[in-house]
Amino acid sequence: MWELKDIIFNIGIFDIIDIAIVAYVFYKLYQLIKETRAEQLVKGIVILLFATKASELMQLHVVNWILRNTMTVGLIALLIVFQPELRRVLEYLGRTKFLIKTNGEDIEKIDLIVEEIVQAMTSLARQKIGALLVFERETGINDIIQTGTILEAKITRQLLINLFIPNTPLHDGAAIVRSGKLMAAGCFLPLTENKFLSKELGTRHRAGIGISEKSDCISLMVSEETGAISMAQNGKLYRDLSEEALRNFLLKGLRKEEDSKGFFKKGGIFK
Numbered sequence: 001m002w003e004l005k006d007i008i009f010n011i012g013i014f015d016i017i018d019i020a021i022v023a024y025v026f027y028k029l030y031q032l033i034k035e036t037r038a039e040q041l042v043k044g045i046v047i048l049l050f051a052t053k054a055s056e057l058m059q060l061h062v063v064n065w066i067l068r069n070t071m072t073v074g075l076i077a078l079l080i081v082f083q084p085e086l087r088r089v090l091e092y093l094g095r096t097k098f099l100i101k102t103n104g105e106d107i108e109k110i111d112l113i114v115e116e117i118v119q120a121m122t123s124l125a126r127q128k129i130g131a132l133l134v135f136e137r138e139t140g141i142n143d144i145i146q147t148g149t150i151l152e153a154k155i156t157r158q159l160l161i162n163l164f165i166p167n168t169p170l171h172d173g174a175a176i177v178r179s180g181k182l183m184a185a186g187c188f189l190p191l192t193e194n195k196f197l198s199k200e201l202g203t204r205h206r207a208g209i210g211i212s213e214k215s216d217c218i219s220l221m222v223s224e225e226t227g228a229i230s231m232a233q234n235g236k237l238y239r240d241l242s243e244e245a246l247r248n249f250l251l252k253g254l255r256k257e258e259d260s261k262g263f264f265k266k267g268g269i270f271k
Contacts, residue, residue: 113155113180114250120160121222121229122243130224131164132174132204134189135254139215145176148187155182164222174207174219190214194235201237208232218253220246 048071055064117133124131134141149170153159155177163185164171173186189207197206208219213235221230229241231249241249 109180110251110254114247114254116155116157117160117220117250118243118247120157121220121246123157123161124164124222125227125229128224128227129161129164129166129222130204131160131220131222132189132208133160133220134174134176134187134208134211135218136176136178136183137216137218139217141176141211141215141217144174144187144189144211145178145184148173148176148184150184151182153182155180174211189219192235197237205230205232205237209235209237212236218250 048067052064052067052071055067121131121133134144136145159182160175162168163175170185174189175185176183176187190210191203191206192210192213194209194213197209202223202225204223205221208221208230209232211217212219212232216234219232221232222228223230228239229246230237230239231241231246232238233253238249
């Protein structure tokens with residue numbers, strides 16, 4: 001009890017900073033693994049740690065030996081199992097940048113492009129024409145862009161609609177947006193490895209989710225069966241978006257003033 005009081009009364013400013021840094025790191029790590037397979041694995045590890053300590057206190061020697069050896073071997077297995085999440089953490093660290101103030105011209109440019117995209121997606125949805133549109137952000141996806149046909153075109157609703165009309169040369173695959181331009185169309189995306197998705201989701205939605213798992217991009221999908229609009233970000237799928245919800249999602253995701261990841265720097269969505 002007295003030791004605890006001594007610790008509390010002797011805490012200095014650097015101790016507080018130390019604790020704050022550790023707390024912030026754990027919080028950001030939790031955000032990165034939240035609602036992913038890694039979250040369930042972390043819970044399992046915590047249970048094993050408690051079980052190992054409990055078996056030691058209760059002097060269950062055989063159980064404790066098994067648990068301790070399981071944890072030792074498990075460290076190697078964790079590096080393999082957590083490979084996608086570890087890559088996301090490293091990519092997050094690599095693209096973290098200081099906040100840059102967004103000026104009025106940038107915001108106006110975003111608003112205009114978002115409106116063109118929203119009108120194109122809602123038009124495709126009404127006609128039940130399948131579409132897949134991906135926005136590159138801080139993590140470059142040039143390898144994906146190179147799988148398609150390079151366009152480097154200005155974004156207009158007419159162009160987007162024409163791209164996805166069935167039986168046209170570029171209607172299959174994804175269209176990629178980079179730096180406020182339609183960079184390429186007919187691109188091939190990696191499929192998600194998530195085994196818990198609904199069976200009713202087709203290849204288009206699985207591809208949209210897959211690319212959002214491997215980068216920080218935003219992907220939009222229009223279902224050709226139902227005409228529903230969906231969005232994927234960080235491996236999460238948001239389904240049946242209304243026109244207003246789609247607009248709000250895009251504005252929130254693309255406006256620099258609401259995201260500090262440097263969208264207007266080199267490699268961002270808009271320059």
